[in-house]
Amino acid sequence: MAAEIEWVTGVIRAGRKFSGHGDEYDFSCTVNRRGDWAELIGGNGQVTPEIWREVKAALVAQGVTHAHWDRVNNAPRSIVATDKDQISVQPEQPCSQALNA
DSSP states (O other): OOOOOOOOEEEEEEOTTOOSTTSOOSEEEEEEEETTEEEEEEEEEOOOHHHHHHHHHHHHHTTOOEEEEOEEESEEEEEEEOTTSOEEEESSSOEEEETTO
C-alpha cells in the first residue's frame, strides 16, 4: 500500500535580482499544472524577454512542455513566446505555447 501527492498549483517568481525564495522579484504568477501542461494565471509585474526565458527554463526543468495563458490589462491580450524566445502581444484568444521549441 502507498500514497502519493501530485502537486498541481504553485507560484512562479522571476526577476533581475531574483535567485531564490525570499529575494526581490519583478514578475510572479500562479501556475496550475496538469501533466506536462501549465496554465499561468494571476500574473503581476512586467514580462520581458529575459523574464520569459527564466520562466520557460523553470517550467521545462519541472517537466512542463506546454504553457497556456493570457494577459488582461485594459484589453484582453495573449502573450505569445516564439521559438526565438521573443514575446509578441496580440489581441487574440488565450494561447498555448510548446516549450520545447
